[in-house]
Amino acid sequence: MDLLIQEQRPSDEVLPGRKRMLRSISEPFVLATPAGVRIRTRLRPTAAEESALAMIGEHLGRLYRSDLAERVSLGLVPAAQRQRTQRKRAITSRSSSRWAGAITRSAEDQYQLAMRALAAEISQLRSTVDALQKRIDVPVGAKINGIRGYQSRSERFRKTRRLAQIKGRLAVAEESLGAGRPRITVGGRRLWKTRNHLDEASLTQDEWAQKWVAARLFLTADGETGKRGGNETIRIGANGGMVLKVPAPLCETLGDHLALEVPVTFAHRRSEWEDRAANNRCIRYDISYDPVKERWYVDASWSYGDTPVPRLETLISTGLVGVDLNADHLAACRLDASGNPVGAPISIPLELAGRSAGSRDGQLRASITALLDFARDTGCQTIAVEDLNFQRARDTGRETMGRGARGKRFRRTVSSIPTGRFRDRLVSMAANRGLCVIAVDPAYTSRWGSQHWQKPLQASGGTVTRHHAASVAIGRRALGYPIRRREDGPRTRQRTLAGEPSPRPGQARRGPAVVIGRVRPAATSRQGPPGTR
Known part of the structure; x- marks a missing residue:
C-alpha cells in the first residue's frame, strides 16, 4: 500500500529525541464464512417424558465426566496414545456404541478447548506481568523512556504484591500446560463458585442444585450420513416425531427407545433441515434444559464442508461499505471502486450499556441487520471492518490506559466494545444474505480519517463526525488506496505556473x-x- 511505512517497532517504544515511527500495515484479507449452521427449537415433553430425559441425561453425564477425567489424566500425548478405542469399548457396555462415540468425541473436544483456554490465560498473565514489571522498575514519580513510575510508594508496594500473586498463577498455569492437564469443571466454574455466594446471586440451595444438575446433563448425538434422518441415536422424522435410543442399563425401565408425543418443528432454516433429513445426510442433535424457564430445547447442527473464500480483487471491483465500530454506534459510509465516498454516511445506534446478555445480543443483531439493509440499499456486496483485538489492552488496562475517573471511564468504554462478537455475528449474518466481509489493519484509521476525510464529507450534508471519516479510511484501506492525501496545490493556472x-x-x-x-x-x-x- 502507498503509505509511509517505516521499520516495525514496539508500540510502546519511543526513541529519545525522535518522533514515534509508524508501524507496518498488514494487508486486508477476506473473512471466512461460517463452516456450519446451528438451529434451535423448543421441545414440549410430557411429565413422564421429562423424567425419562432427565434420567438419560444424568446417566450419560456421569459416563462423560468419567471419560473426561480419564482423558485429562493421559495428558498431552499423540493421537495414537489417547486410548479412545479402549475408552469407547468400556462406555459401550454401559450405554451404546453410538452414545459412546459421542461421549469420547465430546471429551476430546472439551480437552482441546481447555488447552487453548489455558494457553490464552498464560498469554494474558504474561502481558500483565510485563506491564507491571516495567512500571515497578521505574522509580516512584519518575519517567524513563516513556514509562511512568507509580505516584507513591504505597501504590508501588501494592503493585508488587499483585505482581507476586500473578506470577504464582502464571507458574501454576505453565506447569499445567506443560503436563497437559488443564482444570475443567463440567457445569461451569462460575456456577460452581456461586454455590458459596447464594445470597449475592439471589438463589436458594434447591434452585442452585437444579441449575447444576441441568448444566451437567449429556444429551448429544453425532450425525451419520446414510442413516435414517441423518442420525440413529436421536432421530427426528419428516413429520416431527422424535425418537431417542435409551442406554442399555435403563432399557428395563424406559424400553429400547423413547418416543416423544408432541412433534418437533424447526422454524429457522426449515427447508434446509428437511432436505438434509430426507436425503439421510448427517445432522447432530443436542438436547438441553433451562431450569429458570422450565423448558426443554433441541439444537440441530451440520457443517457445510470446505467453503471457497472469494478473491479480494473480485469483491472490491464494485465498491464496498466501510464500517467503524464504536462503543455506542456504528458509523458507515458507501465507497465506490475508486475509493470515493458516495452519498451521506450514516450512524446506527448500538446501545449495550446496562443491558443483560440476551438483550445485548439482540441489540447487536438489530444493528447488524440495519447495516446489512444499508449495504443492500446502496447496491454493495462487500463490507469492510477493522481487525480489532483489545485483549492486550484489557489485560494491561489499569497500567497503560490512564488513571483516576477518566482512565476508569476509558477502560470501561474499551471493555464494552464487542469486537469479537460483532465480527462473528456480522460474518454469519452477511453470509446468509450473500455478502462478504473484509478485515483491515486498524492502525491510524481514526487519526488519518479525521485529518483527511472529515472536512470533504461535510459536503454530503448532515452531521459528520470523525467516526464517519474513519469508516471512509477503513474502506479505502480495504480497496487498496492510501488514506492520506496530498494537500492542494496552486488553484489558479496550476499547470502553467x-x-x-x-x-x-x-x-x-x-x-x-x-x-x-x-x-x-x-x-x-x-x-x-x-x-x-
Whole structure:
C-alpha cells in the first residue's frame, strides 16, 4: 500500500529525541464464512417424558465426566496414545456404541478447548506481568523512556504484591500446560463458585442444585450420513416425531427407545433441515434444559464442508461499505471502486450499556441487520471492518490506559466494545444474505480519517463526525488506496505556473536548490516562467 511505512517497532517504544515511527500495515484479507449452521427449537415433553430425559441425561453425564477425567489424566500425548478405542469399548457396555462415540468425541473436544483456554490465560498473565514489571522498575514519580513510575510508594508496594500473586498463577498455569492437564469443571466454574455466594446471586440451595444438575446433563448425538434422518441415536422424522435410543442399563425401565408425543418443528432454516433429513445426510442433535424457564430445547447442527473464500480483487471491483465500530454506534459510509465516498454516511445506534446478555445480543443483531439493509440499499456486496483485538489492552488496562475517573471511564468504554462478537455475528449474518466481509489493519484509521476525510464529507450534508471519516479510511484501506492525501496545490493556472504542490504530511518542503555554484530560491505559487503574468 502507498503509505509511509517505516521499520516495525514496539508500540510502546519511543526513541529519545525522535518522533514515534509508524508501524507496518498488514494487508486486508477476506473473512471466512461460517463452516456450519446451528438451529434451535423448543421441545414440549410430557411429565413422564421429562423424567425419562432427565434420567438419560444424568446417566450419560456421569459416563462423560468419567471419560473426561480419564482423558485429562493421559495428558498431552499423540493421537495414537489417547486410548479412545479402549475408552469407547468400556462406555459401550454401559450405554451404546453410538452414545459412546459421542461421549469420547465430546471429551476430546472439551480437552482441546481447555488447552487453548489455558494457553490464552498464560498469554494474558504474561502481558500483565510485563506491564507491571516495567512500571515497578521505574522509580516512584519518575519517567524513563516513556514509562511512568507509580505516584507513591504505597501504590508501588501494592503493585508488587499483585505482581507476586500473578506470577504464582502464571507458574501454576505453565506447569499445567506443560503436563497437559488443564482444570475443567463440567457445569461451569462460575456456577460452581456461586454455590458459596447464594445470597449475592439471589438463589436458594434447591434452585442452585437444579441449575447444576441441568448444566451437567449429556444429551448429544453425532450425525451419520446414510442413516435414517441423518442420525440413529436421536432421530427426528419428516413429520416431527422424535425418537431417542435409551442406554442399555435403563432399557428395563424406559424400553429400547423413547418416543416423544408432541412433534418437533424447526422454524429457522426449515427447508434446509428437511432436505438434509430426507436425503439421510448427517445432522447432530443436542438436547438441553433451562431450569429458570422450565423448558426443554433441541439444537440441530451440520457443517457445510470446505467453503471457497472469494478473491479480494473480485469483491472490491464494485465498491464496498466501510464500517467503524464504536462503543455506542456504528458509523458507515458507501465507497465506490475508486475509493470515493458516495452519498451521506450514516450512524446506527448500538446501545449495550446496562443491558443483560440476551438483550445485548439482540441489540447487536438489530444493528447488524440495519447495516446489512444499508449495504443492500446502496447496491454493495462487500463490507469492510477493522481487525480489532483489545485483549492486550484489557489485560494491561489499569497500567497503560490512564488513571483516576477518566482512565476508569476509558477502560470501561474499551471493555464494552464487542469486537469479537460483532465480527462473528456480522460474518454469519452477511453470509446468509450473500455478502462478504473484509478485515483491515486498524492502525491510524481514526487519526488519518479525521485529518483527511472529515472536512470533504461535510459536503454530503448532515452531521459528520470523525467516526464517519474513519469508516471512509477503513474502506479505502480495504480497496487498496492510501488514506492520506496530498494537500492542494496552486488553484489558479496550476499547470502553467511554476509552483509545486505541498509535500505529503510528515515530509518537509524541499529547500532552495543549488544551480552551478549559486543558490536558486525554491519556486512558489507566485513565481512563474519569463513572459507570463
